[in-house]
Amino acid sequence: MTDPATLHLAEMCRLMKKGELKSVEIVESCLKRYEAFNDRLKAFISLDKEKVLAQARQMDTSRPDRPGQLWGIPIAVKDLIDVAGEITTQGSSFFRTAPAAEKDAPIIQRLKKAGAICFGKTNLHEFAWGGTSSNPHFGICRNPWNPDYIPGGSSGGSAAAVAAGIVPGALGTDTLGSIRAPSAMCGIVGLKPTYGLLPTDGIFPLGYTLDHVGPMVRSVSDAEFFFKALLTPEEQRRLNKIRRGGKVLALGKKKLKEIKIVLLPSLVQKNACHKAVWSGYLKSTAILREQGADVVEETIPDFDVAISTAFVLTLGKASEIHRERLAENPTGFGDDVRIFLEQGHLISAVDYIRAQRIRAKLVQEAKKLFQRVDAIILPTTPNPASRVGEPPDLLVARFNGPINLLGFPSLALPSGLTEDGLPVSVQIIAAPYHEYQLLEIAAVLEEGLSFPKEGPIFLHTQTG
Amino acid sequence: MEKKEFLLSLGEKNGLKIDPERAEKMAQSGGPLDMVQFIRTLLFRIDVSGYRPEDAPDFGWKEVKP
Numbered sequence: 001m002t003d004p005a006t007l008h009l010a011e012m013c014r015l016m017k018k019g020e021l022k023s024v025e026i027v028e029s030c031l032k033r034y035e036a037f038n039d040r041l042k043a044f045i046s047l048d049k050e051k052v053l054a055q056a057r058q059m060d061t062s063r064p065d066r067p068g069q070l071w072g073i074p075i076a077v078k079d080l081i082d083v084a085g086e087i088t089t090q091g092s093s094f095f096r097t098a099p100a101a102e103k104d105a106p107i108i109q110r111l112k113k114a115g116a117i118c119f120g121k122t123n124l125h126e127f128a129w130g131g132t133s134s135n136p137h138f139g140i141c142r143n144p145w146n147p148d149y150i151p152g153g154s155s156g157g158s159a160a161a162v163a164a165g166i167v168p169g170a171l172g173t174d175t176l177g178s179i180r181a182p183s184a185m186c187g188i189v190g191l192k193p194t195y196g197l198l199p200t201d202g203i204f205p206l207g208y209t210l211d212h213v214g215p216m217v218r219s220v221s222d223a224e225f226f227f228k229a230l231l232t233p234e235e236q237r238r239l240n241k242i243r244r245g246g247k248v249l250a251l252g253k254k255k256l257k258e259i260k261i262v263l264l265p266s267l268v269q270k271n272a273c274h275k276a277v278w279s280g281y282l283k284s285t286a287i288l289r290e291q292g293a294d295v296v297e298e299t300i301p302d303f304d305v306a307i308s309t310a311f312v313l314t315l316g317k318a319s320e321i322h323r324e325r326l327a328e329n330p331t332g333f334g335d336d337v338r339i340f341l342e343q344g345h346l347i348s349a350v351d352y353i354r355a356q357r358i359r360a361k362l363v364q365e366a367k368k369l370f371q372r373v374d375a376i377i378l379p380t381t382p383n384p385a386s387r388v389g390e391p392p393d394l395l396v397a398r399f400n401g402p403i404n405l406l407g408f409p410s411l412a413l414p415s416g417l418t419e420d421g422l423p424v425s426v427q428i429i430a431a432p433y434h435e436y437q438l439l440e441i442a443a444v445l446e447e448g449l450s451f452p453k454e455g456p457i458f459l460h461t462q463t464g
Numbered sequence: 465m466e467k468k469e470f471l472l473s474l475g476e477k478n479g480l481k482i483d484p485e486r487a488e489k490m491a492q493s494g495g496p497l498d499m500v501q502f503i504r505t506l507l508f509r510i511d512v513s514g515y516r517p518e519d520a521p522d523f524g525w526k527e528v529k530p
């Protein structure tokens with residue numbers, strides 16, 4: 001029999017619905033993989049094994065006639081998100097022994113309402129402020145494709161856990177690309193929804209109005225399944241209405257023949273991308289064209305400064321959030337985070353207001369562009385994962401951070417492997433609240449890209 | 465003011481513990497101070513005439529009537 005933990009989320013749910021799979025079988029299988037891989041990967045900060053097993057047993061015996069979409073499915077949660085009764089460490093020494101959260105963050109309430117089991121809290125870059133997840137307090141999180149490499153960040157533990165098949169899905173958060181960059185580096189799918197669509201209360205902030213929460217999974221159909229499960233019925237109804245009002249995908253070989261997709265070649269070429277990233281990008285655009293999409297080159301005026309703008313806003317906000325901690329105990333932070341927080345004090349009110357005005361301009365320009373087009377395609381990160389211990393890639397948020405500034409939905413999709421066997425990725429960006437269309441385009445592209453379904457080879461060598 | 469002195473004064477003003485050794489490191493060419501200065505310069509190259517500061521994007525979700 002197939003190891004249940006290696007099934008994709010949507011397939012697990014289908015088998016559960018048919019009565020061919022039990023929650024306890026899935027959780028036991030996930031726990032086995034946790035035991036096999038977590039010491040090396042350090043994907044999790046905490047996991048109460050007895051508790052998740054007991055929950056799975058209880059859910060198998062109390063399955064209602066109309067269960068939630070994720071009934072009995074284990075989902076890992078980034079340890080920046082409050083789960084009642086558990087400590088939210090935020091990957092930080094400051095909160096290692098903090099009191100447990102008194103209540104679930106609204107996104108966890110939604111997850112539990114859908115029937116999911118919160119399967120542990122995942123490792124992250126300290127306070128989500130960085131892109132390596134080499135956490136000085138809870139261990140260096142590693143990439144399942146090659147543990148000598150980082151998984152990306154800040155939701156590195158969530159990405160590693162999903163890529164390693166420890167869980168079928170995880171929640172991540174994304175301020176400058178923290179869902180999409182680790183998804184790219186670990187060869188999984190990550191969805192950053194429209195700003196404000198999924199609630200971020202009960203999630204420790206980094207950039208407030210740049211912060212998003214979303215699903216990290218192993219396929220586009222899983223992303224759709226998980227995302228829908230996180231929506232209220234009213235939100236589902238509204239998104240459906242928007243979808244019905246949009247262009248319909250065609251049947252047959254030219255599924256995207258009504259769809260107009262934008263390349264931003266000036267932005268992409270200006271920055272040296274790794275050859276595998278570039279090749280995955282070109283391959284993706286070729287597939288979109290083969291599928292009938294009208295792929296055009298466009299520009300968004302002043303988009304080149306979007307990452308600097310997003311960075312200035314995040315520096316200012318994060319440094320205000322941590323002001324007292326930094327003043328009282330600066331050595332309680334890892335050195336990289338401490339430097340970011342000190343840099344935030346170099347941002348003046350004048351800089352901050354300028355950044356806010358640029359944001360207003362870029363959002364307006366992007367809205368204008370989306371009156372003519374349906375999606376943008378960009379690489380997710382300019383480079384694949386770097387080696388553990390190497391200086392962080394300063395360009396890692398180059399293509400992601402600007403999208404947080406816009407607040408538009410974006411999905412990271414694996415587009416290939418480097419010669420060394422590390423994943424690379426493209427991202428598709430759609431107009432606000434057009435997640436369903438985004439997922440449809442991504443599904444067509446995913447089929448054409450044929451990313452290896454067997455997952456990281458390293459894991460196969462470990463399990464024999 | 466020298467970069468190092470600027471950082472020491474900034475630290476003092478904001479209650480941050482930036483000692484001379486740390487200030488010197490931050491002030492090195494291409495270091496954290498230079499990086500922020502560079503980014504700030506980019507922001508002021510953009511013409512934002514007609515745009516008011518906006519923090520959270522508002523996409524008119526309410527326009528999608530039930």
